[in-house]
Amino acid sequence: MNCCRVFLLACLLFVCGALQAQTPTPPAAATVATAAATPAPKRQLQAVRITEAIKLDGQLDEAIWQQAPIATDFIQNRPNPGPHEKHPTEVRILYDDANLYIGAVMHDVAQDSIMRELSPRDDAGNTDFFGIFLDTYHDKINGYGFIVTTGGVQMDSRYSPAGGEDFNWNAVWDARTSMRGTDWIAELRIPYSAIRFSNASEQLWGLNFMRQRKRDNQAFFWNEVKPAVDGFVNQWGELRGLRDIKPPLRLSLTPYVSAYVNHYPYNEQGTRNTSTSFNGGADVKWGINESFTLDATLVPDFGQVQSDNQVLNLSPFEVQFQENRQFFTEGTELFNKGNLFYSRRVGATPIGFGNVDGQLRQGERGPDGQRRPGEAVVSNPGVTRLLNATKVSGRTKQGLGIGVFNALSNDVYATVRDSVNGQQREVLTQPFSNYNIMVLDQSLKNNSYVSLINTNVTRWGSTYDANVTGGLFRFANKKNAYAIDGRLVYSRRRGTVFGSEQQIDDQDGYKYQIGVSKISGNFTWQVGQGIESDKYNPNDLGILFGNNNISQFVNFSYNKYKPFWKVNNFYSWWSLNHSLLYKPTRYQNANIAAGFNSTFTKNFLTVGANFDANPVTHDYYEPRQYPLGDYYVRVPANVNLGGFASSDYRKKLAWDVNAGVRWYAQDERLVRPRRMGYGWAISPRYRVNNQLNFRYSLDWNLRQNQIGYVNGDLNTSLPDDADFRRNYPTDVLLGRRRVLTVTNTLSGAYTFNNRMSFTIRTRHYTSTVTYRDFARLGTNGQETLVDYRRNRDNTFNAFNVDAVYSWWFAPGSQVSIVWKNASSSFLEANEATPLYFNNLNNTINTPHNNNVSIKILYYLDYLMLKRLGSRS
Numbered sequence: 047m048n049c050c051r052v053f054l055l056a057c058l059l060f061v062c063g064a065l066q067a068q069t070p071t072p073p074a075a076a077t078v079a080t081a082a083a084t085p086a087p088k089r090q091l092q093a094v095r096i097t098e099a100i101k102l103d104g105q106l107d108e109a110i111w112q113q114a115p116i117a118t119d120f121i122q123n124r125p126n127p128g129p130h131e132k133h134p135t136e137v138r139i140l141y142d143d144a145n146l147y148i149g150a151v152m153h154d155v156a157q158d159s160i161m162r163e164l165s166p167r168d169d170a171g172n173t174d175f176f177g178i179f180l181d182t183y184h185d186k187i188n189g190y191g192f193i194v195t196t197g198g199v200q201m202d203s204r205y206s207p208a209g210g211e212d213f214n215w216n217a218v219w220d221a222r223t224s225m226r227g228t229d230w231i232a233e234l235r236i237p238y239s240a241i242r243f244s245n246a247s248e249q250l251w252g253l254n255f256m257r258q259r260k261r262d263n264q265a266f267f268w269n270e271v272k273p274a275v276d277g278f279v280n281q282w283g284e285l286r287g288l289r290d291i292k293p294p295l296r297l298s299l300t301p302y303v304s305a306y307v308n309h310y311p312y313n314e315q316g317t318r319n320t321s322t323s324f325n326g327g328a329d330v331k332w333g334i335n336e337s338f339t340l341d342a343t344l345v346p347d348f349g350q351v352q353s354d355n356q357v358l359n360l361s362p363f364e365v366q367f368q369e370n371r372q373f374f375t376e377g378t379e380l381f382n383k384g385n386l387f388y389s390r391r392v393g394a395t396p397i398g399f400g401n402v403d404g405q406l407r408q409g410e411r412g413p414d415g416q417r418r419p420g421e422a423v424v425s426n427p428g429v430t431r432l433l434n435a436t437k438v439s440g441r442t443k444q445g446l447g448i449g450v451f452n453a454l455s456n457d458v459y460a461t462v463r464d465s466v467n468g469q470q471r472e473v474l475t476q477p478f479s480n481y482n483i484m485v486l487d488q489s490l491k492n493n494s495y496v497s498l499i500n501t502n503v504t505r506w507g508s509t510y511d512a513n514v515t516g517g518l519f520r521f522a523n524k525k526n527a528y529a530i531d532g533r534l535v536y537s538r539r540r541g542t543v544f545g546s547e548q549q550i551d552d553q554d555g556y557k558y559q560i561g562v563s564k565i566s567g568n569f570t571w572q573v574g575q576g577i578e579s580d581k582y583n584p585n586d587l588g589i590l591f592g593n594n595n596i597s598q599f600v601n602f603s604y605n606k607y608k609p610f611w612k613v614n615n616f617y618s619w620w621s622l623n624h625s626l627l628y629k630p631t632r633y634q635n636a637n638i639a640a641g642f643n644s645t646f647t648k649n650f651l652t653v654g655a656n657f658d659a660n661p662v663t664h665d666y667y668e669p670r671q672y673p674l675g676d677y678y679v680r681v682p683a684n685v686n687l688g689g690f691a692s693s694d695y696r697k698k699l700a701w702d703v704n705a706g707v708r709w710y711a712q713d714e715r716l717v718r719p720r721r722m723g724y725g726w727a728i729s730p731r732y733r734v735n736n737q738l739n740f741r742y743s744l745d746w747n748l749r750q751n752q753i754g755y756v757n758g759d760l761n762t763s764l765p766d767d768a769d770f771r772r773n774y775p776t777d778v779l780l781g782r783r784r785v786l787t788v789t790n791t792l793s794g795a796y797t798f799n800n801r802m803s804f805t806i807r808t809r810h811y812t813s814t815v816t817y818r819d820f821a822r823l824g825t826n827g828q829e830t831l832v833d834y835r836r837n838r839d840n841t842f843n844a845f846n847v848d849a850v851y852s853w854w855f856a857p858g859s860q861v862s863i864v865w866k867n868a869s870s871s872f873l874e875a876n877e878a879t880p881l882y883f884n885n886l887n888n889t890i891n892t893p894h895n896n897n898v899s900i901k902i903l904y905y906l907d908y909l910m911l912k913r914l915g916s917r918s
Contacts (some may be wrong), residue, residue, distance in 0.1 A: 082127075082607070083527065083567040086270035089283035091117045091253060093139040093146075100140065104198075104222035104233045106149045114138035114149075120257055120266035125614035125645065127273055127607050131266050135176075135257045141288060144909070148192075148234040150176045151226075152257060160230050161260040161696070162196035163736045164797035166805065166852065168213045172696060172733060173197060174260050176232045179205070179282060181252025182243035185445045185489040186280040188379075189252060190241055194221040194232050197736070198800035205279050206379040207495060207520070214375035217241070218298070218858040218905060239296045239909060244443035245336045253285035260696060263650055273607045276526055276565040277493045296333025297908035300858065302326065304347050304901040311893045325349075329373070338440030338448065343373045346432055348393070350850075350864045350901055358813035358842035360754055360785065362667040363591045366390075373435060380439050380449035380485045383497045384516045384533060387451075387483055388589035393432045396458045396476030397509075397544045402426050405473050405545070406462055419465035426460040430476050445489035453481040477507040477544075481587060492522045494529075501587040510541025510550045512586035516557075522565065532560040537584050555582030555593065572601045580629045580673065592667050594674050595634060596626040609647055618642040627666055630675045635663040643690075650694040656706075659685045668755050669778045669823055677778060679753055680827035682711040682721065701730040716821070716829060718782060722750040738796050745789040753829075756781040756820065756838055766836040770822075778823040781838060786880055787813040806849040812885040814841040814878060837875040843889045844870045858905025869894040 094114040101108070117137040122129045133153045140147040152174065154160050165171030170193070177193035191203040191211075204215040217240035224231050243249060255268040269283035304325045311319055327345035334340055351370035359365050367390055369375055374389035381387050402423055409420040435453035442448075458476035463469070480503070487497040496519045503512045516535035522528065535557040539550045561574030580594035599621060606616040619641055625634040643654030663681040671677040688706030703726070710721035729743040756779045760767040770779050793807040820834040847867035854860050869892045879885060 082272060082274040084272075085275050085281050085526070086121075086272060089117070089269045090286055091115060091137075091139060091283065092287040093141050093285060094287065095289070096140045096142050096147075100147050100235070102220055102222050102233055102235050104224035104231050106151070106231055106233060110140060111138055111149050114140055117255060117268050120255070120268050121270040122264060122266050123271050123273070124265045125263060125647070125650075126609050128270075131257075133259070135255070135266065135268075137178075137255050137268070139285065141291065143291065144237060144294065146236045146238070148178050148232075148236070150232045150234075150255070150257075151229055152176060152232070153229050154259070156228050157225060159228075159259075159261050160196055160225070162230075163733065163739075164197045164800060164803075165195070165199055166795065166797060166803040167199060167854065168201045168216075169199070170195060170201060170258075171199070172260060173199075173258075174230065175201075175256075175258045177201075177256040178234065178236075179252075179254040179256070179279075180241060180285070181279050181282055182241055182249075183441055183443060183445065183489075184250050184252050184284075185441070186252060186277075186282075187445075187489045187493060187495065188441065188447070189279045189282070190217075192217075192219060192221075192234060192236055193256075194223060194234060195800075196223055196225075196230050198223045199797075200800070204377065204379055208382045208384075209379035211278075212379060214372070215377055216372070218907070220857055237909075238291065238294050239298075239333070239907065242333075242337060242339065242440055243291075243293060245293055246443065247290060249285075249288035249291065251285040251288065252279060252282040254282040263694075263696065273605070274567055276522070276529075280493050280526070293333065293336035294909055296331060296339060298331045298858070299328055299906045300330075300903050301328040301906070302347065302901060302903045304349070304899060306349060306897060306899045308895065308897045310895045334438065334440075337442050338438055339377075340436065340438045341373070341377065342434060342436040343432075344434050346371075346373060346435065347901070349897075350862060350899055352807070352848050353809075353846040353866060353868060355809065355811070356844040356846075356870060357811060358787070358815070358840075360815070362670055362755070364589070366589055377437070377439060378451075380447050380487055381437070381451050381483050383485055383487055384499050384518050384535070386499050386501055386514055386516055386535065386584055386588045388587065391503075391585075391587050391589075392435065392453045392481050393430050393455060395428055396430055398473075398475035399426060399428060399460075401545055402460045402462070402473055402475060407464070409465075421462045421464050424461040424463045424470065426475065427458055430455045430458050430479075441487075441489075447485070447487035447489070449483070449485035449487075451481075451483040455479045455481075474507075477505045477509060479506070480504045483587070490521070492524055493526055494521045495519065501584070503586040505541075505544075508542060509544040510539055512583075513538045514584045514586075514588065525566075527564065527566045528562075529565050530560075530562050532558070534558045535582070535584070537582050539583060539586070552581040552583045555579045557582050557593075568605055568607070570603045572599075574599050577628060594628045594666075596628050596631070597623065598625075599623045612647055614645045614647050614650075616642065616644045627664075627674060629673075632666075632675065633664060634666065636661055650696070652692040653690070655687070655689040657685075657687055659683075664827065670755055670757065671778060676825045677823060678827050679755075679780065679823065680713070680715075680829075681753075682713045684708055684710040684721070686723075695731075698733050699730065701728065703728045716831060718819075719751050721752065723752075724748045724750075737798070738794070740792070740794045742793075743789070743791040745787075747785075747787045749783075749785040751818070752783050752785055753780055753821075754783060755779075756817070764836060766834050779832075779834065780821045780823050780829060781817045782819050782821075784816045784818065784880075785813065786816075787811075788882055801854045802852070804849075804851045806847070809844075809846045810886065810889060811844045812841065812882065812889070814880040814885070815839060816878070816880060839875060839878040841873040841878040841880075841885060842870070843873075843885050843892070845889045845892075845894070856905065858903075858907075860903045861900070863900050864898070866897040866899075867894050868897075 092115045120131045120135050137150045161173050163171040163173045173195045175195040179191050181189040189205040193201040202217050204212045219236045219240050221234045257266045271281045306323045309320045325347045330342045332340045348371045354367045369389045406421040411417050433454040437451045439449040457478050459472040460475050482502045484500045499516045501514045514537045518533035520531040537555045557578045559576035563572035564570050575598045577596050578593040582593040602620040604618050621639045623637040637660050639658035641656035645652045661683050664678040666674040666678045668679040669677040686708040690704035692702045693700045705726035708723035712720050725747040727745040731741040733739045760771045762771045770777050789811045791809045795805045797803040817838050821829040822832050849865040851863040871892045
């Protein structure tokens with residue numbers, strides 16, 4: 047702990063010295079800098095109540111539109127913050143008992159100046175757009191965004207400290223656009239059922255509008271949003287004049303039916319190559335009161351989500367996959383507070399999935415000398431099917447956010463068959479389980495908050511349960527210039543390891559982090575320290591990449607937001623990091639890093655570079671020896687240099703490229719070649735027209751002479767493995783290897799109109815590992831070369847096609863047809879090959895699984911049905 051104090055003291059002295067060493071700022075420049083870091087005054091706009099119906103047609107030809115006050119004189123945010131718009135935007139707001147109406151006229155010089163590419167929902171593409179932002183509780187932290195492009199494509203988002211800008215959130219609302227001379231018009235209708243607000247007789251909402259003019263890559267806000275000011279929602283203006291509106295009964299049902307046809311060429315006697323399935327269920331939304339909403343999915347079907355990007359994982363940590371299931375991406379900003387919720391745990395691989403082989407009756411030799419075969423696995427489901435999932439979330443008018451999430455999964459069984467008599471039995475791999483999260487999040491003044499989060503997993507039967515409780519806070523000063531933030535998390539596990547009588551050994555653990563930072567202005571910084579104890583484990587409902595460490599860091603950033611020289615802006619950062627093992631307290635690593643990026647004014651070419659330097663590192667995780675402390679892999683000092691360039695996406699042909707190289711110092715302990723790492727990627731994109739576009743990505747990565755763990759899959763029947771297996775786990779086998787990874791991804795999209803689109807994505811991944819020599823790892827990082835001759839080379843190939851046709855035939859209602867094609871292969875020893883086209887040929891000729899599905903969702907809203915009933 048003394049090392050921590052010394053490091054923090056050194057960091058503080060460094061910060062103070064750096065600040066004192068700066069050249070004194072001239073008074074005029076200081077005034078400009080202070081103004082840039084001061085929020086703009088709050089503009090106000092009055093909404094007008096209407097009694098006559100508005101026809102949503104993008105025309106704004108009703109007389110009442112001309113009677114509403116106008117929001118205009120937008121202020122540029124990028125590429126040059128500050129100037130007022132030259133081509134005016136005029137926005138008006140109307141409202142009635144059920145909806146908010148927004149009418150916007152975007153003036154321009156000619157229709158050719160208005161870009162209007164079509165794209166799928168929530169994808170802006172290469173187009174102009176208009177958006178409205180609402181902070182309905184006026185807490186200056188949380189908000190909604192509703193955006194429509196010139197082609198009528200809708201985008202919606204939520205804004206929060208935990209989720210940032212979250213476009214996974216979807217609401218049911220409507221918009222129409224049209225062209226009129228040199229202008230374009232947007233008309234939006236936002237039902238009160240799509241948002242949440244208090245039942246006060248007079249409302250005060252945060253409000254902002256945004257316009258993008260893609261021709262000049264310009265973005266404007268009605269209430270100025272200054273990039274040097276920390277936060278976004280806190281820089282909005284105010285919407286006034288909303289009186290006597292009541293939060294409606296928010297009750298909707300979205301039933302679904304789906305059908306699947308799956309084909310895999312088993313080509314085995316008695317096994318069908320083709321199977322079919324039919325499913326049905328529903329999503330329910332119920333507004334419990336003006337603040338809280340219940341979302342539930344009953345018998346969910348996630349078969350149409352995009353395929354995971356499978357990779358060869360050589361690290362000691364699991365691969366974190368992206369969440370693509372809509373129920374777990376939509377409206378989850380509260381549950382993501384503190385990063386304690388990894389939603390892929392819900393419905394994940396059963397905890398006993400990998401232990402089925404150990405429960406099989408093994409083959410044996412009978413009294414007659416004949417060998418009697420044992421049991422074999424017939425099926426072992428790799429996912430846990432959910433029974434239901436429910437979430438209740440909302441925020442009171444006092445700024446208290448409350449979230450409760452709960453999901454249930456049923457028992458999961460593997461099926462095994464006796465090879466002698468053909469009898470089958472079931473092996474439990476996942477007991478009936480309950481997943482629960484509860485969040486309390488209090489918004490405070492000055493963009494501050496305090497939060498309490500609890501996650502819990504309860505499993506029925508003889509196994510273990512897990513509970514994690516965390517508190518976090520952020521306090522900023524009145525000027526929103528400085529902040530202190532921190533968190534404290536406690537993890538608790540009780541019970542026995544699944545399938546055994548062994549007690550869980552990481553029953554109690556903790557984590558904390560504290561930081562102080564300057565958050566606004568051109569120059570910002572942060573100093574912090576954190577600890578994760580050796581028993582800290584949130585993995586049952588979260589994700590952890592190595593505990594048992596003490597970390598300290600100092601970050602600096604200097605940004606210029608105004609154009610200068612030949613560039614529009616300049617962003618730079620530096621960081622110092624240091625890490626110790628927590629128990630026992632030993633050095634792990636240190637790091638210094640820096641980087642910058644900037645965009646050129648004339649051609650909008652964005653370039654950047656990054657650098658990091660690392661002294662000798664002690665990797666305690668790579669040997670997979672627990673408890674940590676005795677074994678580590680010594681990584682020589684190394685330096686990395688990388689860079690990237692990205693061209694102007696407004697052009698029909700645009701591209702992104704990046705490259706990097708990492709140099710390692712020579713490891714003098716053994717006669718080995720120097721480590722090196724190389725990588726580059728290129729991604730061109732071509733827009734054929736406003737409806738059709740293609741994108742290709744090639745990623746190439748080579749790691750030469752990497753040292754890594756090889757103990758996995760040791761076979762005691764092989765002489766080379768027997769010695770290491772006999773002394774396991776005290777003997778660790780390391781290999782010097784060459785790892786070549788190539789990923790090709792080709793995608794295309796055709797958008798028929800703003801409600802219908804077709805997308806296809808094809809990905810081929812190959813990674814080849816070639817071993818050069820092997821060593822025995824001893825304590826304190828000592829390595830001794832060994833005469834190990836088993837061929838451990840391997841190649842992993844993965845191939846996926848995801849083709850999706852989507853038609854939003856009514857608000858909230860969709861038909862989707864999906865085709866998935868997938869295959870993978872793992873080649874070992876002599877079959878492994880580093881030749882790319884050999885791997886591609888192998889992938890093509892490997893049996894593929896083909897799945898075609900159709901799913902129909904239909905949105906039923908109680909208020910809409912009630913109105914239809916009253917008319918009849």
